[in-house]
Amino acid sequence: MAAHFCWMIGGPQGSGLNVSAEIFAKALSRSGYYVFGQIEYHSNIKGKHSAYKLRISDEPVASHVDAVHLLSSLDEETLIGDLYHEFPAHRGHVHEVAAGGAILYDVEQKRFVGTIQRKDIFLWEMPYAELLDRALTEAGKPGQARAYRIMTNTLALGASAGAVGFDFEPVATAIRDSFGAKAGKVADLNVNAARYAYEYAKERFAGQLRFSLPAAPAKREQIMVKGTQAVGMAKIKAGVGLQTYYPISPATDESVYLEGYQSEQNLLVLQTEDEVSAIDAAVMGAHGGVRASTSTSGPGFSLMPEGLGFAAITEAPGPVVMLYQRGGPSTGLPTRQEQGDLLFALHAGQGDIPRIVMAPGDIEECFYDTFDAFNYADRYQLPVIVLVDKHLASCYQTLPPFKTSHLKIDRGVTKLANTNGDYQRYAFTEDGVSPRSVPGQAGGIFWSTSDEHDPRGHITEGIGNRLAMMEKRMGKVGLAAREIPEGKKYRFFGPAAPQRIPVLAVCWGSTKGAMHDALHRADPHHTRCAALHIRLMNPFPAEAVKNILARAERVVCFDGNYSGQLAQVIRADTGVSIHHCVVKYDGRPFSEDEIMVALEAAKADAPERLVISQGRVVEEGHGNREFEEMLVLRGSNPKMLAPMVPLPPGYNK
Amino acid sequence: MSTLTPDTSTIQAADFKSDIHNDWCPGCGDFGVVSAVQMALAKLQVPPHRVAVISGIGCAGKTAHYMNAYSFHTLHGRVMPSVTAMKLANHDLTVIGVGGDGDAYGIGGGHFVAGGRRNLDITYVVMNNDVYALTKGQASPTIAKGQKTKSMSEASIMDAINPILLALACGYTFVARGYALDTKYLSEIIAQAIQHRGSALVDVLQTCPTYNDLHTKGFYAGQIEGQPRLYRLDQSGYDPVVHNPDDAVEIAQKKAQALLKSQEPGGRIPLGVYYKLDVPTYEDHLKAKIPGLQQKPLAELDLYHRDITANLQELM
Ligand SMILES: Cc1ncc(C[n+]2csc(CCOP(=O)(O)OP(=O)(O)O)c2C)c(N)n1
Numbered sequence: 020m021a022a023h024f025c026w027m028i029g030g031p032q033g034s035g036l037n038v039s040a041e042i043f044a045k046a047l048s049r050s051g052y053y054v055f056g057q058i059e060y061h062s063n064i065k066g067k068h069s070a071y072k073l074r075i076s077d078e079p080v081a082s083h084v085d086a087v088h089l090l091s092s093l094d095e096e097t098l099i100g101d102l103y104h105e106f107p108a109h110r111g112h113v114h115e116v117a118a119g120g121a122i123l124y125d126v127e128q129k130r131f132v133g134t135i136q137r138k139d140i141f142l143w144e145m146p147y148a149e150l151l152d153r154a155l156t157e158a159g160k161p162g163q164a165r166a167y168r169i170m171t172n173t174l175a176l177g178a179s180a181g182a183v184g185f186d187f188e189p190v191a192t193a194i195r196d197s198f199g200a201k202a203g204k205v206a207d208l209n210v211n212a213a214r215y216a217y218e219y220a221k222e223r224f225a226g227q228l229r230f231s232l233p234a235a236p237a238k239r240e241q242i243m244v245k246g247t248q249a250v251g252m253a254k255i256k257a258g259v260g261l262q263t264y265y266p267i268s269p270a271t272d273e274s275v276y277l278e279g280y281q282s283e284q285n286l287l288v289l290q291t292e293d294e295v296s297a298i299d300a301a302v303m304g305a306h307g308g309v310r311a312s313t314s315t316s317g318p319g320f321s322l323m324p325e326g327l328g329f330a331a332i333t334e335a336p337g338p339v340v341m342l343y344q345r346g347g348p349s350t351g352l353p354t355r356q357e358q359g360d361l362l363f364a365l366h367a368g369q370g371d372i373p374r375i376v377m378a379p380g381d382i383e384e385c386f387y388d389t390f391d392a393f394n395y396a397d398r399y400q401l402p403v404i405v406l407v408d409k410h411l412a413s414c415y416q417t418l419p420p421f422k423t424s425h426l427k428i429d430r431g432v433t434k435l436a437n438t439n440g441d442y443q444r445y446a447f448t449e450d451g452v453s454p455r456s457v458p459g460q461a462g463g464i465f466w467s468t469s470d471e472h473d474p475r476g477h478i479t480e481g482i483g484n485r486l487a488m489m490e491k492r493m494g495k496v497g498l499a500a501r502e503i504p505e506g507k508k509y510r511f512f513g514p515a516a517p518q519r520i521p522v523l524a525v526c527w528g529s530t531k532g533a534m535h536d537a538l539h540r541a542d543p544h545h546t547r548c549a550a551l552h553i554r555l556m557n558p559f560p561a562e563a564v565k566n567i568l569a570r571a572e573r574v575v576c577f578d579g580n581y582s583g584q585l586a587q588v589i590r591a592d593t594g595v596s597i598h599h600c601v602v603k604y605d606g607r608p609f610s611e612d613e614i615m616v617a618l619e620a621a622k623a624d625a626p627e628r629l630v631i632s633q634g635r636v637v638e639e640g641h642g643n644r645e646f647e648e649m650l651v652l653r654g655s656n657p658k659m660l661a662p663m664v665p666l667p668p669g670y671n672k
Numbered sequence: 673m674s675t676l677t678p679d680t681s682t683i684q685a686a687d688f689k690s691d692i693h694n695d696w697c698p699g700c701g702d703f704g705v706v707s708a709v710q711m712a713l714a715k716l717q718v719p720p721h722r723v724a725v726i727s728g729i730g731c732a733g734k735t736a737h738y739m740n741a742y743s744f745h746t747l748h749g750r751v752m753p754s755v756t757a758m759k760l761a762n763h764d765l766t767v768i769g770v771g772g773d774g775d776a777y778g779i780g781g782g783h784f785v786a787g788g789r790r791n792l793d794i795t796y797v798v799m800n801n802d803v804y805a806l807t808k809g810q811a812s813p814t815i816a817k818g819q820k821t822k823s824m825s826e827a828s829i830m831d832a833i834n835p836i837l838l839a840l841a842c843g844y845t846f847v848a849r850g851y852a853l854d855t856k857y858l859s860e861i862i863a864q865a866i867q868h869r870g871s872a873l874v875d876v877l878q879t880c881p882t883y884n885d886l887h888t889k890g891f892y893a894g895q896i897e898g899q900p901r902l903y904r905l906d907q908s909g910y911d912p913v914v915h916n917p918d919d920a921v922e923i924a925q926k927k928a929q930a931l932l933k934s935q936e937p938g939g940r941i942p943l944g945v946y947y948k949l950d951v952p953t954y955e956d957h958l959k960a961k962i963p964g965l966q967q968k969p970l971a972e973l974d975l976y977h978r979d980i981t982a983n984l985q986e987l988m
Pocket residue numbers: 729730731732733748771772773774775776799801803804805806807812
C-alpha cells in the first residue's frame with residue numbers, strides 16, 4: 020500500500036518559498052522519492068500569499084491531497100490568513116493540517132500562534148534570525164541577520180528536512196545546484212544557514228509527528244518536470260522553428276523556456292505586440308515553411324479566433340496553439356485553475372473552422388500530445404489547439420525521462436517537383452489534403468486568401484466551388500478522426516466490454532492525475548468504479564464514448580468549470596445525458612481527496628449537479644457564508660500588517 | 673534586399689502579372705501602384721518565386737491576387753505580423769506588404785508601430801486614399817478634420833494621422849511617399865525601398881474615383897501659388913540620408929527635417945524619400961544570436977533531428 024507525506028510551505032510571494040519547495044523536491048526526487056508539487060499563487064509580484072505543497076510518496080503520484088502533515092510557515096498570513104485585508108481572501112492553512120501533524124513557524128510569528136485553537140497538532144518554534152546570525156557570523160558578517168532575512172526561506176527548508184528526518188546532504192547539494200555555476204560564497208552561506216536550521220529542528224522535533232516520510236524507494240533515473248517544460252521540450256523535439264507569444268500567465272513560462280534554447284537549437288521566439296499578431300505570425304510562419312506555434316491563455320486566445328479562421332481557410336500547416344486555461348471570464352483569476360475554455364476552444368471563430376483540439380491529461384501527455392500536434396498540423400493543414408491549464412503548467416512531478424526514439428516527424432504532403440506553372444495549392448484531392456509548396460520554391464507559386472477561393476487560391480463566390488471547398492476543409496477533420504489512433508483519443512480504466520460498470524467517472528484534461536490516484540487508492544481493480552479520460556476533444560471520439568457510457572449504471576462527469584462543459588460536449592456528440600455533473604470553479608484544481616468525496620456523494624439520489632470546493636461538496640450559498648465568517652475572524656484576531664518582502668541585502672547601495 | 677542571382681533571362685514587369693481578371697473600379701489609383709511594384713521588382717531582377725507579397729483586406733488588399741509571386745491576401749490590418757513571420761521564416765525572400773490606409777494605420781495601427789521598431793528588411797506599400805473603399809467610402813484615419821468626401825455623411829471631426837510622422841516615430845528606417853498616378857517615379861521609390869536594408873514604408877497617395885471626390889487626379893495635378901502641388905524632394909536639394917548612423921545628432925536632425933517636410937504649410941506635398949537610415953536589421957541581430965541563420969534561412973534548416981537529452985538531464 021502506498022504511503023505518502025504531505026509538506027507545505029506558505030509565505031509571501033517574493034520570499035523564495037517556491038525556490039525552497041523546488042529545491043526540496045529535487046533533493047527528494049534524487050533520493051528515490053516520487054514527488055508531486057502543486058503551487059497556489061496570486062497575480063502579484065511581491066507580498067501576496069502563496070503556498071506550495073509537495074506530496075512525497077513511495078509510489079508514482081500524479082496529484083495533490085488536501086491534508087497537510089507538516090506546514091512550514093514563513094509569515095503570520097500562513098497561519099491566520101490575510102486578515103489585514105478589508106475583505107480577507109483566506110483563513111490561512113492551520114485548518115488543513117492533519118491531527119498529529121505540525122507547524123514550523125518563526126519565533127517572530129509567536130503573537131499569532133497564540134490564537135491557534137487546535138490542540139491536536141504540534142506547534143514548533145524556530146529562531147530563524149538567531150540561526151541565520153550564526154551562519155552569517157561564520158561568513159564574517161556578524162549582526163546582519165536583519166539585512167539577510169530574505170534568506171529565511173532557506174532556513175525553513177533546512178528546518179523542514181530536519182523535522183521529517185530526511186538527510187541533509189541531498190538538500191545541501193540541491194541548494195548548491197540552485198546557484199548554478201556561480202555557487203561560491205553565497206551558496207555556502209545558504210547551505211550553512213540551512214544546516215543550522217536542519218540540526219536545530221532535527222534535534223528537537225524529529226520522530227514526534229504521527230506521520231513519517233515513507234522509506235525511500237530504490238533510486239532510479241527520473242526527472243522533476245513542470246507542464247510548461249514538457250511542452251517546451253516537445254516543441255524542440257518536434258522541430259519548432261518559430262514560437263510567437265505575448266506574455267500572459269500561466270503560459271509565459273513555456274515561451275521563456277524556449278527562449279533559453281534559441282541559439283543552441285536554431286529556434287526563434289518572437290515576442291509580438293499582442294496576441295492577434297502572435298497567431299497571425301504563427302500562421303504565416305507555418306505557410307513560410309517552418310513549424311510554428313504560439314502559446315497563450317484565455318485573454319490572449321480571445322484575440323485569436325480571427326487568426327484561427329485565417330489558418331483554417333488558407334489551410335496553413337498549423338499553427339499549434341497552446342491554450343493554458345485559467346479562471347475566467349475576462350481577466351478573471353490570472354494565476355488560478357479552471358477548465359473553462361473547452362467550449363471556447365471548440366467553437367472560437369466565425370463559420371465552421373476545421374480544427375483539432377487536444378487535451379492532454381498529465382505532464383507525459385503534454386509532451387507526447389504537443390509533439391503529435393505538429394504532425395497533425397502538417398498532415399491535415401489546419402490549426403491544432405492543445406488545451407492545457409494552470410494546473411498542468413505549474414505542477415511539478417517526478418517522471419521517467421521522456422522516450423523519444425519512437426517519435427517520428429511527419430511533415431505531410433509537400434510539393435517538390437517543378438509543375439511548370441500549373442500548380443494548384445488548393446487542388447481537390449481524394450482525402451482533401453492538397454500538396455503544399457513553400458515560398459521561395461521554383462514552380463510552386465500560389466495564391467492564398469482569407470476569402471473563399473478556387474483551387475488556385477483566387478477569390479470566388481461560386482456555389483459549386485463553395486460546396487466543394489467546405490467539404491474539402493471540413494473533411495480533413497473526419498480524416499484525422501480515422502487516422503488518429505484510438506489510444507490517443509481517450510483512456511478507459513475499467514473492465515472490458517461487455518461487462519457492466521456500476522459507476523463511471525468521466526473527466527478530461529488535468530483532472531486525470533487526481534482521478535487516477537483516487538481510484539488507485541480506493542478501487543484499483545475498478546470493481547465498483549471505472550474511469551474514462553477524454554483526451555481528444557475534436558474530432559470527438561463519439562462512438563467509443565457512447566459505447567462505454569452505455570455500459571455504465573451511473574455516470575459522474577468531472578468538470579473544472581461552472582457549466583459542466585464536458586458534459587455538454589458529450590450530450591451534443593453522443594446524445595447521452597450525464598447523471599451527475601461534478602463541477603469545480605473555485606480557481607483550484609481537483610485534489611485526489613476531492614475526487615473521492617465527489618464519487619462518494621454522487622449516489623443515485625444525489626442532485627444532478629454537485630459543486631466541489633476545499634475538499635467537500637458545498638451547497639448553494641456556501642461562498643457567502645464563508646465570506647461572512649472571514650469578516651468575523653478578522654475582528655477576533657490580533658491586528659496584523661500586510662506582509663512586506665525584504666529587499667536583498669545591499670539593494671539600495 | 674537580399675543578394676540573389678537573377679535568372680539568366682531578364683525578368684520583365686509582365687512576369688509579375690497574374691492572369692486573373694482585376695476587379696478594381698475603372699480609373700482606380702491602385703492599378704498604378706501594382707504596376708509600380710511590378711516594375712520595381714523587374715528593375716531589381718528578382719525572380720517571381722523569390723518574392724512574397726502579403727496584403728491586407730480592402731480594395732488595396734486584393735493586390736496579392738494580381739501579382740505573380742507567392743501571394744497572401746490575409747486579414748484586415750494584419751499585414752505586418754504576416755510580413756514579419758514570412759521574413760523570419762525565410763530571410764532570403766523579398767517580402768512586400770501591401771494594404772490600404774485603413775488597414776495599415778487604422779485597424780493595423782498597433783502592428784504598424786511594432787513593425788517599425790523591429791526594422792526587418794521588408795517593404796510596406798500603403799495605398800492611401802483617405803477612405804475605407806471596399807466598405808463603400810467611410811472615413812479612414814488619413815482624412816483630415818473638417819473634410820467630407822461624397823461618400824461620407826458628415827465631415828470628420830477628428831484629426832488625420834500623418835503616416836510619415838507616424839513611421840518616423842515608430843522607427844521605420846526608410847520613409848517615403850509616392851503618387852499612384854506617377855507610376856514611373858513610384859516604381860523608382862519602391863525599388864529603393866526594396867533595396868533598403870530595413871523596414872521601409874512607402875505611403876502612396878492614391879486616388880479613389882468612386883468615393884473620394886476631394887483628392888482626385890485633378891486635385892493632385894493642381895497648382896498652389898503657381899507651383900505644382902506635388903513636387904520631388906530629390907529635385908529640391910533635400911538629402912534624406914543619415915550619413916553617419918552612429919551620430920545621434922544627425923539622426924535627430926534628419927528626422928526633424930522629415931517631420932517638417934511632412935507637414936509643409938500651404939498644402940504642397942513632397943514626393944520621394946523623406947528619411948533613410950542604414951543600421952543593422954532585425955535579421956542581423958538574429959543571425960548574431962542564432963548561428964544556424966548565418967548558414968541558411970530558418971525554413972531551410974534541418975530542425976527535425978534535435979536531441980533533447982541535455983534538456984532532460986537538466987531536470988534530473
Ligand atoms: C476585422 C474586420 N473588420 C472589418 C472588415 C470590413 N472591411 C473590409 S475592407 C475594410 C476597409 C478597407 O479600407 P482600407 O484598408 O483603407 O483599404 P481600401 O479598401 O480603401 O483600399 C473594412 C473595414 C473586415 N474585413 N475585417
